[in-house]
Amino acid sequence: MTSSIADNLKNIWEQINQAAIRRGRQPDGIKLVAVVKNIPIPKILEAIEAGVKNLGESKVQDARKKFEELPKNVIWHFIGHLQTNKVKYIVKFVDLIHSVDSIKLAQEINRQAEKENKVQKVLVQVNVSGEETKFGVPADQVFHFLKEAVKLRHIAIKGLMTIAPLIEDPEKIRLVFVGLRGLAKKVSQAHIKGAEMKYLSMGMTNDFRIAVEEGSNLVRIGSGIFRHAG
Numbered sequence: 001m002t003s004s005i006a007d008n009l010k011n012i013w014e015q016i017n018q019a020a021i022r023r024g025r026q027p028d029g030i031k032l033v034a035v036v037k038n039i040p041i042p043k044i045l046e047a048i049e050a051g052v053k054n055l056g057e058s059k060v061q062d063a064r065k066k067f068e069e070l071p072k073n074v075i076w077h078f079i080g081h082l083q084t085n086k087v088k089y090i091v092k093f094v095d096l097i098h099s100v101d102s103i104k105l106a107q108e109i110n111r112q113a114e115k116e117n118k119v120q121k122v123l124v125q126v127n128v129s130g131e132e133t134k135f136g137v138p139a140d141q142v143f144h145f146l147k148e149a150v151k152l153r154h155i156a157i158k159g160l161m162t163i164a165p166l167i168e169d170p171e172k173i174r175l176v177f178v179g180l181r182g183l184a185k186k187v188s189q190a191h192i193k194g195a196e197m198k199y200l201s202m203g204m205t206n207d208f209r210i211a212v213e214e215g216s217n218l219v220r221i222g223s224g225i226f227r228h229a230g
């Protein structure tokens, strides 16, 4: 069965709204980042036409190319693992970098942002579960990381991001999101100057309903938007 990108988006927004309402949250503050990795330009244009304003990429090369080719009235998010030597290519146009996971990377973003005369908004990617080998600052090192990162004048910390492990058990996935929310709350309560906990970036196609139930206000959805869209 085929459905259009507009249908998929409508469906996803309905589910976001329902998940928020289930927990007595206002859906208004929730943003949807359409993840466009491996998606051809015409399909992305279709999504923009259907109301998408925030685009996410995880590869530097592809992000640059798509930025050049797409209309300039969209907001770019970088969500993938970022190597320090590639920072210079994306700071020019990316609104929010979700995947800052080392001081070395934060320092390089700071350096490039200074060159561009901007303050780069970033999220700290956190490895909540400690399972698997993947990127992210271990949860117990986030405070230490923030203490160093807030010294950098050309980055602005706007929240936390996590990727849930690829597991079936929804209750285990939920624990990861609850963990990130709890950590953001602790950071907020510590009143660290320069570390604003405005965004919780969590939830992808398979787990965004749980993420929204647990407080996500920035969901990153790719395949759910673009699949079966012929």
Ligand SMILES: *Cc1c(COP(=O)(O)O)cnc(C)c1O
Pocket: 035, 037, 058, 079, 080, 163, 204, 205, 206, 220, 221, 222, 223, 224
């Ligand atoms: C690919 C990707 C997504 C979107 O994943 P889907 O399962 O296609 O929704 C979200 N976040 C990150 C970091 C990704 O790399």
